[in-house]
Amino acid sequence: MRHLLGIAGWRRDELEALLDRAQEHLPGGPEASHVLRGKVVANLFFEDSTRTRSSFEVAARRLGADVLNWSHAGSSVSKGETLLDTARNIEAMGPAVIVIRHRSSGAPHLVARHVKCAVVNAGDGAHEHPSQALLDAFTLRQRWGRLDGRTVLIVGDVLHSRVARSNLVCLKALGARVVLCAPPTLLPPGLEEMGGEVTHHLDAVLPQADAVMCLRLQTERMSEAFLPSQREYSRLFGLTPARVERMKADAPVLHPGPINRGVELSPVVADGPRSVILEQVANGVAVRRAILEVCAS
Amino acid sequence: MTSVLFQRARVIDPRNGVDGIRDVLVTDGRVAQVSEAQLTAPKDARVVDATGKWVVPGFIDLHVHLREPGEEGKETVLTGCRAAVAGGFTGVVAMPNTKVVNDSALVTELVLSRARDAALCHVYPAGAITKGLKGEELSEAGELIGAGCVALTDDGRPVMNAALMRRVLQYATLFDVPVMVHEEDLTLSAGGAMHEGATSTRLGLRGIPASAEVAMVARDLILLEETKGRLHVAHVSCEGSVRLIREAKKRGLRVTCEVAPHHFTLDDRAVGDYDTHAKMAPPLRGDGDVKALREALVDGTVDAIATDHAPHGVSDKQVEFEKGINGIVGLETALGLTLALVHEGVLTPRRAVELLSEGPARVFGLPGGHLAPGSPADITVVSPGEEWTVDAHRFYSRSRNTPFHGRTLKGRVTQTWVGGRCVFEDGQLKESR
Numbered sequence: 004m005r006h007l008l009g010i011a012g013w014r015r016d017e018l019e020a021l022l023d024r025a026q027e028h029l030p031g032g033p034e035a036s037h038v039l040r041g042k043v044v045a046n047l048f049f050e051d052s053t054r055t056r057s058s059f060e061v062a063a064r065r066l067g068a069d070v071l072n073w074s075h076a077g078s079s080v081s082k083g084e085t086l087l088d089t090a091r092n093i094e095a096m097g098p099a100v101i102v103i104r105h106r107s108s109g110a111p112h113l114v115a116r117h118v119k120c121a122v123v124n125a126g127d128g129a130h131e132h133p134s135q136a137l138l139d140a141f142t143l144r145q146r147w148g149r150l151d152g153r154t155v156l157i158v159g160d161v162l163h164s165r166v167a168r169s170n171l172v173c174l175k176a177l178g179a180r181v182v183l184c185a186p187p188t189l190l191p192p193g194l195e196e197m198g199g200e201v202t203h204h205l206d207a208v209l210p211q212a213d214a215v216m217c218l219r220l221q222t223e224r225m226s227e228a229f230l231p232s233q234r235e236y237s238r239l240f241g242l243t244p245a246r247v248e249r250m251k252a253d254a255p256v257l258h259p260g261p262i263n264r265g266v267e268l269s270p271v272v273a274d275g276p277r278s279v280i281l282e283q284v285a286n287g288v289a290v291r292r293a294i295l296e297v298c299a300s
Numbered sequence: 301m302t303s304v305l306f307q308r309a310r311v312i313d314p315r316n317g318v319d320g321i322r323d324v325l326v327t328d329g330r331v332a333q334v335s336e337a338q339l340t341a342p343k344d345a346r347v348v349d350a351t352g353k354w355v356v357p358g359f360i361d362l363h364v365h366l367r368e369p370g371e372e373g374k375e376t377v378l379t380g381c382r383a384a385v386a387g388g389f390t391g392v393v394a395m396p397n398t399k400v401v402n403d404s405a406l407v408t409e410l411v412l413s414r415a416r417d418a419a420l421c422h423v424y425p426a427g428a429i430t431k432g433l434k435g436e437e438l439s440e441a442g443e444l445i446g447a448g449c450v451a452l453t454d455d456g457r458p459v460m461n462a463a464l465m466r467r468v469l470q471y472a473t474l475f476d477v478p479v480m481v482h483e484e485d486l487t488l489s490a491g492g493a494m495h496e497g498a499t500s501t502r503l504g505l506r507g508i509p510a511s512a513e514v515a516m517v518a519r520d521l522i523l524l525e526e527t528k529g530r531l532h533v534a535h536v537s538c539e540g541s542v543r544l545i546r547e548a549k550k551r552g553l554r555v556t557c558e559v560a561p562h563h564f565t566l567d568d569r570a571v572g573d574y575d576t577h578a579k580m581a582p583p584l585r586g587d588g589d590v591k592a593l594r595e596a597l598v599d600g601t602v603d604a605i606a607t608d609h610a611p612h613g614v615s616d617k618q619v620e621f622e623k624g625i626n627g628i629v630g631l632e633t634a635l636g637l638t639l640a641l642v643h644e645g646v647l648t649p650r651r652a653v654e655l656l657s658e659g660p661a662r663v664f665g666l667p668g669g670h671l672a673p674g675s676p677a678d679i680t681v682v683s684p685g686e687e688w689t690v691d692a693h694r695f696y697s698r699s700r701n702t703p704f705h706g707r708t709l710k711g712r713v714t715q716t717w718v719g720g721r722c723v724f725e726d727g728q729l730k731e732s733r
Contacts, residue, residue: 008573011502086620107620108504109574128622130504165504191507193498
């Protein structure tokens with residue numbers, strides 16, 4: 004049994020072994036092993052999510068597990084139940100794995116300290132979203148074989164993004180170079196200490212990128228004065244067809260979803276030949292199967 | 301007539317320039333004699349062999365949350381006083397942010413009455429600056445001070461309204477009491493859970509920049525200069541604040557400040573993987589700030605070490621980090637953490653004692669803080685080299701919220717004397733009730 008609370012704390016060989024295992028779970032791979040038959044995977048989602056929850060659910064069912072879907076809407080949380088009480092009640096139903104999504108950074112750590120089963124972080128606040136980073140790395144590995152020496156450019160609201168943090172740690176661990184590009188108000192301090200390079204000037208770095216990952220821009224950022232407007236953001240940081248022209252010819256465009264069409268990503272690019280967004284989603288199931296296997300075993 | 305004779309102690313009494321082996325005779329609750337020569341014990345006197353020990357003025361903590369009235373599950377005046385004397389404190393200043401705010405003589409009198417019943421150490425209430433700590437209308441400072449309050453503070457909350465802050469500084473000059481401020485610009489700290497830096501980035505927690513404190517210190521020093529008032533800055537946590545206060549002192553402004561042991565001991569990395577026992581306001585800062593605080597303790601910029609003893613229950617802390625309530629208990633670990641700076645060679649023993657006793661007494665104009673003949677026999681006996689391991693479950697405080705559980709500290713209180721009466725000795729309380 005092992006927790007996946009973040010990419011941080013996992014060694015390169017462990018990450019690669021997990022990605023290798025995910026490879027076997029791709030359609031057309033060896034027949035699915037029902038290693039979780041008779042076991043329960045509990046999805047504890049304290050925050051709305053369609054993609055990640057469904058992906059974990061499909062992955063768990065493919066492994067033969069029963070899935071307990073718990074969501075915050077209309078639950079005991081609205082009656083004032085604490086996170087730990089909720090987690091302990093779910094634990095009492097005997098799951099092998101608790102998959103948790105929560106708006107507070109560190110919530111999976113708190114749960115992991117108090118339950119006996121494996122805890123998988125499905126996204127916590129602005130901290131980590133390790134399964135997303137693994138599926139992103141998997142998608143890139145499919146194209147490149149190895150990530151060593153490749154430059155991945157992450158563009159957008161890095162400050163509030165768990166996807167950016169997990170990808171930074173994961174891609175660095177796998178040997179890539181990571182450049183983070185955002186307006187100064189949306190870049191937290193100390194990214195360099197995590198191995199990232201930072202810039203505010205998208206057009207200057209675009210030609211260096213072997214892949215470009217756009218982050219979702221939440222509309223709250225305008226009311227909190229991080230940015231003047233969506234319009235200005237897309238002018239300076241949006242991935243438009245003109246900007247794609249400046250990229251390397253074979254560089255793919257990634258996005259963790261859901262997309263704000265026309266804000267961080269223009270529709271033409273999102274639906275265009277560079278986009279690997281749907282590949283990411285497909286790979287997500289295989290990667291999450293590998294995660295559940297590794298964590299439950 | 302009752303007497304106590306401390307024999308062959310290392311007496312450290314910064315105000316009176318004493319640091320050497322002395323005998324100290326206490327008679328009828330007051331210091332009678334401090335002598336280089338050995339004294340003969342009067343008949344019936346208790347004799348304390350203090351060889352190898354320090355005999356120092358009783359510690360005074362300017363910043364303690366006793367939680368009574370209103371949150372007696374966390375602490376009461378009695379349990380807080382027990383923790384105080386176990387930590388070597390003979391006097392504590394009780395913050396007014398109780399769950400009936402101390403903004404009236406009624407609450408002040410209740411706290412004082414509970415303290416009399418506890419009969420362990422001096423409790424000096426601080427009154428609220430504004431009614432209900434709402435930051436809107438002034439509370440009746442004259443009534444509060446008349447009832448026994450020694451300072452005015454909205455601690456736990458800043459006074460965001462600059463005009464109101466200016467008037468408080470002006471108005472308080474009427475009574476010559478310090479206005480104690482919790483410096484935090486709420487627009488800069490909004491949503492923040494810890495210091496803004498590499499650790500908050502790694503953990504994905506919204507940061508509280510140093511400017512949230514420093515900007516308010518700057519504002520209040522400007523107001524202080526204009527009003528000729530008296531300002532005491534509580535729990536200073538960052539380099540920028542220290543620099544401004546140092547400069548203001550040089551220019552002769554009546555500003556004083558305190559630093560909490562956790563802020564000169566730990567930096568933001570202590571948050572680790574979301575340890576809510578490392579969550580407080582102001583937050584643990586960067587290593588450069590810790591270094592600056594230590595320098596300020598040495599050079600006199602800081603007047604007092606104050607714990608910001610903030611008891612909270614398990615359910616306040618066993619939650620998501622962002623939801624975790626701010627604050628840690630401090631009374632029972634303050635001496636050990638302060639002496640760590642002595643053992644590291646940062647502070648002299650004399651300066652450490654000054655920061656725990658003489659400094660706080662001077663800042664708030666409290667009795668004690670020194671051992672001149674005639675002064676109250678509030679005395680702490682310290683075994684400076686004794687190692688012990690912090691066990692939160694053995695605290696006298698009703699709460700256990702400390703990041704120092706399990707840490708080995710060097711230096712322990714062996715006796716605490718208040719008004720010539722031994723109230724704590726060798727780990728045990730000596731309650732008279």
